[in-house]
Amino acid sequence: MAKGKYQEWLEPDKLLLLQAWARDGLTDEQIATNIGINRDTLYNWKKKYTDISDALKRGKAVIDIEVENALLKRALGYEYEEYMEEHTNDGWKTRKTTKQVIPDVTAQIFWLKNRRPDLWRDKRDLEMSGNINNPFEGVSTADIKKLIQNE
Structure with missing residues (x-):
């Protein structure tokens, strides 16, 4: 088989x-x-x-975890060390410099909208209840026109 x-x-x-x-x-x-x-x-x-x-x-x-970590790192900003070879009178020397990457606002927005949509989504669902007081309730269109013309 x-x-x-x-x-x-x-x-x-x-x-x-x-x-x-x-x-x-x-x-x-x-x-x-x-x-x-x-x-x-x-x-x-x-x-x-x-x-x-x-x-x-x-x-x-x-890979999802790696991407999440990279997005969070980008959102918060980070420091890294850069090494440069430079020639001096004594020969070649390695110089270490600490660089900063500033927090990325776009990454922060993306993170918050996806992780906390209840607080950060663009569209909010609002529910209204109760009666709306209408000052013109029961008043005819003709009466409203008269009021406007008399002013």
Whole structure:
């Protein structure tokens, strides 16, 4: 009996390869192409075989965390050290300089809108209840015209 293609992808080395592709940012469609199957088949494998699903989740989680950390670092600003070689009378020397990257307001806005949408989203849902007092309630249009003309 022929072995199904999915079985080879349940082997530890193939699961590691799936995880690496996901970590490298490949989409499910690109991963399916690399395997030699269509996207729907990969979706079915993910539903049926938890090892395949877990390998892809682990790979994606690693890169998601790295991106989150980079966004947070950019939002808060950071310092880094830069090393430069310079020629002096005594020969070449390495000079260390500490540089600063200022906090990025765009990254801060993006972070807050996504992490705290209840406080930072652009559109707010306001609910109003009760009656609005209408000073012209019960007054006809003709009466309003008379009032305006008499002023």
